[in-house]
Amino acid sequence: MNDRVVEIWGERTPYASGDAWPDRVDQFLVDGVAESDVESWVRGACLLCSNGCGVEVAVAGGRIVGIRGRAEDRVNHGRMGPKGLYGWQGQQHDRLTAPLIRQGGRLVETDWETAMSAVVERSRNLLDTKGPLSHGFFTSGQLMIEEFYTLATIGKGGIGTPHMDGNTRLCTATAATAFGESFGCDGQPGSYTDVDDCDALFLFGHNVAETQTVLWARMLDRLDGPNPPRLVCVDPRRTKVAERATVHLPIRNGTNLALMNALVHQLIAVGYVDREYVAAHTVGYDELAAATADATPEWAAEICGVPAADIVAAADVFGTSDRVVSTCSMGFYQSHQATAAACQVNNLHLLRGMLGRPGAGILQMNGQPSAENNREAGCGPALPGFRNWGNAEHVEELARLWNVDPLVIPHWSPPTDANAMFRYAEQGSIGFLWIAGTNPAVSMPNLNRIRRILSGNQCFVVVSDAYRTETTELADVVLPVALWAEKTGTFTNVDRTVHLQEKAIEPPGQARSDLDVWIDYARRLGLADRDGGPLPAWDTPEAAFEAWKAATVGRPCDYSGLSYQQLHDVGGIQWPCNDTAPAGTERLYTDGVFVTDRARCETYGHDLATGAGVSAEQYSARRIDGRAILKTTGYQPAYEVPDEQFPLRFTTGRTVFHWHTRTKTKRARQLQDAAPSMWVELSTQDAARLGVGEGDIVRVTSRRGAIQAPARISHVREGTVFAPWHYGDSGFVETAANDLTITAWDPISKQPEFKVAAVNVQLIRHGDGPAPAPTNTASAPVDATITNPGR
Amino acid sequence: MHLCTYLILLAAAEQTLADSYVTVSQGHADEADVHYTCADFARQATAHVEALAPVTARYTDRREPEPERLRPDGLTTTRGGPVGLLRDLQDLYQLVSLVDITWALVGQAAAGARDRELIDTVAGCHGQTTAQHAWLRSRMRAAAPQTLLVAT
Ligand code: SF4
Numbered sequence: 001m002n003d004r005v006v007e008i009w010g011e012r013t014p015y016a017s018g019d020a021w022p023d024r025v026d027q028f029l030v031d032g033v034a035e036s037d038v039e040s041w042v043r044g045a046c047l048l049c050s051n052g053c054g055v056e057v058a059v060a061g062g063r064i065v066g067i068r069g070r071a072e073d074r075v076n077h078g079r080m081g082p083k084g085l086y087g088w089q090g091q092q093h094d095r096l097t098a099p100l101i102r103q104g105g106r107l108v109e110t111d112w113e114t115a116m117s118a119v120v121e122r123s124r125n126l127l128d129t130k131g132p133l134s135h136g137f138f139t140s141g142q143l144m145i146e147e148f149y150t151l152a153t154i155g156k157g158g159i160g161t162p163h164m165d166g167n168t169r170l171c172t173a174t175a176a177t178a179f180g181e182s183f184g185c186d187g188q189p190g191s192y193t194d195v196d197d198c199d200a201l202f203l204f205g206h207n208v209a210e211t212q213t214v215l216w217a218r219m220l221d222r223l224d225g226p227n228p229p230r231l232v233c234v235d236p237r238r239t240k241v242a243e244r245a246t247v248h249l250p251i252r253n254g255t256n257l258a259l260m261n262a263l264v265h266q267l268i269a270v271g272y273v274d275r276e277y278v279a280a281h282t283v284g285y286d287e288l289a290a291a292t293a294d295a296t297p298e299w300a301a302e303i304c305g306v307p308a309a310d311i312v313a314a315a316d317v318f319g320t321s322d323r324v325v326s327t328c329s330m331g332f333y334q335s336h337q338a339t340a341a342a343c344q345v346n347n348l349h350l351l352r353g354m355l356g357r358p359g360a361g362i363l364q365m366n367g368q369p370s371a372e373n374n375r376e377a378g379c380g381p382a383l384p385g386f387r388n389w390g391n392a393e394h395v396e397e398l399a400r401l402w403n404v405d406p407l408v409i410p411h412w413s414p415p416t417d418a419n420a421m422f423r424y425a426e427q428g429s430i431g432f433l434w435i436a437g438t439n440p441a442v443s444m445p446n447l448n449r450i451r452r453i454l455s456g457n458q459c460f461v462v463v464s465d466a467y468r469t470e471t472t473e474l475a476d477v478v479l480p481v482a483l484w485a486e487k488t489g490t491f492t493n494v495d496r497t498v499h500l501q502e503k504a505i506e507p508p509g510q511a512r513s514d515l516d517v518w519i520d521y522a523r524r525l526g527l528a529d530r531d532g533g534p535l536p537a538w539d540t541p542e543a544a545f546e547a548w549k550a551a552t553v554g555r556p557c558d559y560s561g562l563s564y565q566q567l568h569d570v571g572g573i574q575w576p577c578n579d580t581a582p583a584g585t586e587r588l589y590t591d592g593v594f595v596t597d598r599a600r601c602e603t604y605g606h607d608l609a610t611g612a613g614v615s616a617e618q619y620s621a622r623r624i625d626g627r628a629i630l631k632t633t634g635y636q637p638a639y640e641v642p643d644e645q646f647p648l649r650f651t652t653g654r655t656v657f658h659w660h661t662r663t664k665t666k667r668a669r670q671l672q673d674a675a676p677s678m679w680v681e682l683s684t685q686d687a688a689r690l691g692v693g694e695g696d697i698v699r700v701t702s703r704r705g706a707i708q709a710p711a712r713i714s715h716v717r718e719g720t721v722f723a724p725w726h727y728g729d730s731g732f733v734e735t736a737a738n739d740l741t742i743t744a745w746d747p748i749s750k751q752p753e754f755k756v757a758a759v760n761v762q763l764i765r766h767g768d769g770p771a772p773a774p775t776n777t778a779s780a781p782v783d784a785t786i787t788n789p790g791r
Numbered sequence: 792m793h794l795c796t797y798l799i800l801l802a803a804a805e806q807t808l809a810d811s812y813v814t815v816s817q818g819h820a821d822e823a824d825v826h827y828t829c830a831d832f833a834r835q836a837t838a839h840v841e842a843l844a845p846v847t848a849r850y851t852d853r854r855e856p857e858p859e860r861l862r863p864d865g866l867t868t869t870r871g872g873p874v875g876l877l878r879d880l881q882d883l884y885q886l887v888s889l890v891d892i893t894w895a896l897v898g899q900a901a902a903g904a905r906d907r908e909l910i911d912t913v914a915g916c917h918g919q920t921t922a923q924h925a926w927l928r929s930r931m932r933a934a935a936p937q938t939l940l941v942a943t
Binding site: 131134607609611 | 824925943
């Protein structure tokens with residue numbers, strides 16, 4: 001097999017519009033293992049990005065020895081990318097095998113009994129003295145549905161705290177809020193199969209070539225086939241996507257909404273609007289037209305730093321295509337006007353009636369593999385099943401499901417976002433914070449502050465993780481947990497495809513699944529329903545899944561038609577799946593009826609300028625009744641703009657070879673060698689001005705901190721400095737990109753601003769070779785003679 | 792005529808509000824959303840003062856003596872801690888309420904006077920004030936349980 005660190009997307013299998021994407025099965029077995037050595041192939045899906053490729057895990061001698069794609073799976077048709085092929089090996093090294101407890105300032109090994117007793121004692125004590133609002137749960141987008149729903153039941157039905165959020169707040173909260181604002185409810189309208197039929201592709205702040213390599217392989221196969229789609233790319237870097245684009249708009253980071261308002265302006269000005277669709281299926285057209293009336297391409301060109309003609313050209317591609325697929329991701333989500341910009345992507349599609357039919361779809365991306373489940377199961381911004389906290393009926397429904405008093409369920413304001421949770425923890429009003437499966441000491445903005453919060457005495461910190469991380473080192477109790485393929489459970493990808501990952505091997509040492517840990521916690525705490533029955537009323541994954549199914553009946557994310565058996569047999573199936581759609585549902589809103597009915601909607605929406613909530617009365621008065629909502633707001637400059645002292649725009653992002661804070665990927669040799677350590681990217685012009693050459697060591701400084709790393713002279717736009725945020729090892733904290741980022745967020749999604757911080761760059765010393773950055777990605781050097789690190 | 796009195800009141804109240812927003816933005820800089828949002832609202836309020844100036848100038852020749860205690864007081868310092876924040880937001884809320892209803896009343900008078908320029912000024916500014924009002928309400932409602940039940 002090819003070295004997939006070099007051939008990132010594998011061989012092309014071109015196909016034409018309307019054809020099915022050909023199968024291509026990718027497989028990797030560790031050195032010395034032949035196919036005949038494999039004792040069993042266990043079914044599941046890759047959990048290293050939101051694509052959720054269907055896979056089979058090779059097991060021999062109680063260990064995972066390889067992996068291959070499932071040809072019959074709708075998501076990947078057998079393919080896998082480098083992270084999926086190699087990343088799982090990281091699970092076999094340096095695992096936490098016993099609980100840890102802080103004694104005399106140090107973490108020492110202990111047993112489950114001691115660890116859980118300490119956790120429960122502190123929890124019980126605080127509940128008795130300060131009540132439920134003293135508790136917070138910060139989870140991730142990498143747990144299973146069964147785990148999220150169980151924790152939501154414990155937190156919202158048992159304890160009764162609104163303080164539950166995930167690191168999904170950092171990656172995908174804006175997708176959820178944009179759906180809520182436009183369509184009344186979260187839920188991906190489009191399907192990956194829309195790529196097969198489209199005649200234009202728009203990628204908004206989405207470096208898909210590195211973040212979801214298999215989705216990019218699908219797009220590449222269309223681009224290399226007959227009648228390829230036209231491609232428009234919005235990204236300040238010259239990504240692999242940008243290299244293939246018909247129109248590339250390398251806008252200044254932090255100016256997305258100016259561009260989007262101009263694109264909408266242009267659709268309206270030229271008359272590219274499907275008037276019939278707009279009249280029948282939307283409200284708010286006049287307000288949208290008024291709000292974008294002055295947003296001409298010339299006006300936006302000035303702000304965004306791209307030619308007006310290119311903005312016009314992009315609008316023309318949208319306006320003259322019949323089947324457009326748009327994807328939208330972190331470049332838009334991790335920005336100050338994130339929700340408004342993402343809503344404008346929805347608006348483009350609504351204005352053109354490009355929704356709910358083959359090839360015409362929206363993919364507001366997720367970053368993490370089970371981000372969707374955090375959102376839908378109630379550990380994030382909504383109550384379980386996308387229920388509306390502001391709708392008493394929805395709260396009653398949940399109370400009936402859990403057999404608890406509705407008063408227990410927090411419903412007086414939106415579930416608390418991560419920023420507010422950390423603020424409460426900082427002030428000590430959250431005195432018990434449980435962090436599961438995530439590493440906020442590297443991933444949150446303004447790390448000096450986060451480290452201070454987690455290490456202080458004002459808050460007791462429990463961390464469930466599979467490795468020692470920067471975050472576990474600051475905890476009071478650390479619980480070792482099972483990882484992917486060491487437990488059974490389901491999760492849902494970007495296009496609503498649900499997969500079952502079956503348990504393939506035992507977790508190491510004393511590690512347990514998060515589900516088992518939380519059930520144990522609930523039982524020790526004595527959580528009970530109204531009749532004294534145990535809450536949650538289940539303790540196995542399959543029973544949790546059945547309970548979850550019951551919670552989704554009749555809701556947009558209806559899982560009631562799914563079963564473990566069916567998921568095992570078929571592979572990925574898209575929700576809603578129920579009596580009327582037993583094989584799942586490819587696209588939402590095919591009839592142009594949205595979830596904006598007052599009784600059904602997940603949210604009444606917000607003012608996109610300030611984030612103030614729309615009241616139930618105001619919402620009812622508009623008589624939206626199933627139509628989509630067109631809305632935007634005026635462009636505002638970023639929270640922090642360059643000035644004399646900090647003249648450059650810093651942005652963070654990812655590389656194809658790593659996942660988040662690298663807990664798994666740095667332990668997979670192929671991936672670690674391909675991108676071994678930190679770098680920062682400068683444009684040719686800025687590098688020349690600063691006297692910085694390839695590989696020279698620079699210091700990047702913001703108002704909040706400084707980092708030091710070798711410089712890669714790349715094709716990033718002038719004035720922008722790019723840094724990957726994966727590198728944050730303790731002891732080398734000066735490499736963590738988030739030491740520089742700002743504490744600020746989008747007013748609706750509360751997603752932090754990671755894409756603009758004002759910085760300056762200084763040359764520290766000359767380097768002794770090129771920067772350790774990949775050369776076959778967006779990080780490619782301007783000097784084409786430089787080769788990949790480790791090669 | 793007292794329309795001029797109310798235009799003066801409105802400009803003075805917007806100025807006081809702008810100053811109070813700056814005070815709260817700086818005094819509660821650790822609350823990132825309060826910090827940035829209040830700074831933004833301060834810019835809006837200042838812009839409203841500027842927008843009122845030319846219209847007010849047209850009415851100054853018909854100025855009447857002001858009633859006593861016409862102009863509101865603003866916040867000159869902030870209070871500490873979560874409860875202090877909540878209380879400061881309530882002060883802002885009270886000020887914005889005054890500004891909001893004053894815009895509405897001036898808008899009524901503008902219609903009565905058939906003053907197109909003033910009608911447009913009201914249309915351009917009043918919505919922002921109403922949005923500020925709504926934001927403060929949302930922000931305080933979300934913070935109240937934590938502040939009143941757990942915070943110290
Ligand atoms: S694209 Fe994502 S889900 Fe698929 S193999 Fe790669 S990392 Fe795994």
